[in-house]
Amino acid sequence: MKKGILITIIGIVIIGIGYFGLQMFDLAKGVKEDIGKNFNRNLILVLHDYEIDLTDLDSVRENLNGFWIPEKDINGKEILWLDFHKTKNSSTWELIPYNEEIKRNESITMNSSSTIVSLIKENGETQMEFVSLVGLDTTEIEKLSKTKFKIDGITYLRHKGYDFLETWNVHGYESEK
Numbered sequence: 496m497k498k499g500i501l502i503t504i505i506g507i508v509i510i511g512i513g514y515f516g517l518q519m520f521d522l523a524k525g526v527k528e529d530i531g532k533n534f535n536r537n538l539i540l541v542l543h544d545y546e547i548d549l550t551d552l553d554s555v556r557e558n559l560n561g562f563w564i565p566e567k568d569i570n571g572k573e574i575l576w577l578d579f580h581k582t583k584n585s586s587t588w589e590l591i592p593y594n595e596e597i598k599r600n601e602s603i604t605m606n607s608s609s610t611i612v613s614l615i616k617e618n619g620e621t622q623m624e625f626v627s628l629v630g631l632d633t634t635e636i637e638k639l640s641k642t643k644f645k646i647d648g649i650t651y652l653r654h655k656g657y658d659f660l661e662t663w664n665v666h667g668y669e670s671e672k
Contacts, residue, residue: 537564537593539642539653547639549621552614556584558639559614562656564593565649574654577612584614588625593656601659 539561547558556579563575576589587609597603610627617633623646625632638645642653 537655538569539655541641544640544642547641549636549639550616550619552584552616552621555621555636555639556614558641559644560586562654563644563651564654566643566652567649569652574656575651576656576660578660579614586612588612593654598657601657603657603660 547554549555559577560579561577563577564571564573565575572592572594573590574593576591577586578589579586588611589605589609591603591605608628610625613624613626615622615624615633620635622633622635625634634647636644636646637648638650644651
């Protein structure tokens with residue numbers, strides 16, 4: 496009789512451990528899904544991403560316009576804003592803070608001594624030329640797609656940014672929103 500009770504208790508413990516293990520697996524799976532959703536909530540995703548022809552400066556300029564965040568700092572507090580004019584290959588390289596207060600107030604402080612970036616073709620390569628108070632530098636655009644661009648070994652992902660800045664439309668591009 497004692498043997499039967501012991502086997503029953505062991506069976507109940509094994510079933511309990513198995514049930515608890517399954518519950519923990521479901522919890523971990525749910526947490527992983529939530530992290531994935533939060534990871535992508537501010538990124539712009541497209542169904543069919545494709546590389547942009549880097550020899551076509553008009554297409555490069557149009558596809559670089561907007562907000563970007565470094566892939567390695569996906570939850571960072573700053574985003575990159577490139578705002579090229581529709582017919583000119585220059586923009587400011589604006590690192591701007593990204594937070595709820597700015598979204599709510601629709602007001603942002605801009606840096607008056609931002610780096611100017613120009614798109615140029617040199618030796619058949621599309622490059623970005625940076626001009627700032629500290630000097631001049633030129634770097635090749637390694638890759639550009641609808642949702643990513645890579646320059647100087649850093650991959651940037653397209654970010655949603657601020658709607659109120661997109662609606663300014665000071666350079667004549669049609670809004671994709």
